[in-house]
Amino acid sequence: MVTSYDVVVVGEPLVQLTASGELRDGAELRLGFSGDALNSAAAAAAAGARTALVALVADDDLGDAMLARIEELGVDTSCMRRQRGQHGMYLQQPDPSGARQFVYVREGSVGSRLSPDDLPRDLLRSAVVVASGVTCAVSESACAAVREAASIARTFVYDPNWRSRLVGADAAAAHLAQLAPLSHLVTPAWPGEARALLGEHLTDPVAACRAVQELRAACVALTCGADGVLVADGDVLVELPAFDPLDVVDQTGAGDVLTGTTAARLAAGDDLVTAVRHGAAAAALSLQGEGGTGYLASLDEVRAVLADEAPVRSNR
Secondary structure, eight states: OOOOOSEEEESOOEEEEEESSOSOTTOOEEEEEEOHHHHHHHHHHHTTOOEEEEEEEESSHHHHHHHHHHHHTTOBOTTEEEESSOOOEEEEOOOTTSOOOOEEEOTTOSGGGOOGGGOOHHHHTTSEEEEEHHHHHHOHHHHHHHHHHHHHOSEEEEEOOOOTTTSOHHHHHHHHHHHGGGOSEEOOBTTHHHHHHHOTTOOSHHHHHHHHHHTTOSEEEEEOGGGOEEEEETTEEEEEOOOOOSOOSOOTTHHHHHHHHHHHHHHTTOOHHHHHHHHHHHHHHHTTSSSTTSOOOOHHHHHHHHHTOOOOEEEO
16 A cells, blocks of 8 residues: 655646547547646656546446556556546647647546645645646646645645636636745746736736745746746755757647656656756657657656756856
8 A cells, every 4th residue: 555655736637638639520539648737747757656547437337447557657646536426527639839729628537626624634745746836727626636735735736727718818827826925836838827816917928937935926927838847945046947849849848847747756756947947858858749748858868968968047
């Protein structure tokens, strides 16, 4: 029986249906399993962390297949509970540009029933716990579970991961304001998400980092696409350059991979900048796969990329 984990992710795994072309009548769809929570958990496992996913899953044949896939990805499923009901799912096309929105079918899903009663509190107290704004958006009970997990966790990592088709900007901003004071690390994206949740008046990434810190988050890793990641820890700002991807097939889940990998390396004892560098490299490598778990680099692959990286730039 597992009595501790390095990383515990709280959220909802989803059925993923991917169209080879446009979503239209007669389109061929490929079945997979993804969702931000699963993507982050799988990335943490690939980065060497003992990882568990806390979630509710429908008790049917498709749920059996989902759990089997999660276990193949190296994620422990013993904290997942089965219930009767429907799966949450989303439909997508491969998205090299990262510009598309998913089509969600998840209202009333089994996963949205997640509540504080489902949390393994003893395990959370000793782990790096990861959750996102997506989980906060699916239901009030799931949002309450995230808040409870954040208050219990040894170290809490929060990805705002705003999806406008799930929740309005005002509600997502409220979730961020509630969870930032409980967070060791917040990982928003610049510019769209950060400005929507923190204020359209923000004109540069440094101001966005400071705005998150003003919400009393301990640290910030602001992802800036091709401009890399800006890490804020107290008064220190460190600019991490972007990694050149080998191939860009699909940007789905890249931010989740960064968050999960970073959490794994924090759990392993890496300092914040080192952990985020691992996360950024893993995210770049993930772009060559289709879907959120289509390509998850091993820790050795990530370290090989880091060995060729240009020096980081640091400012005060």
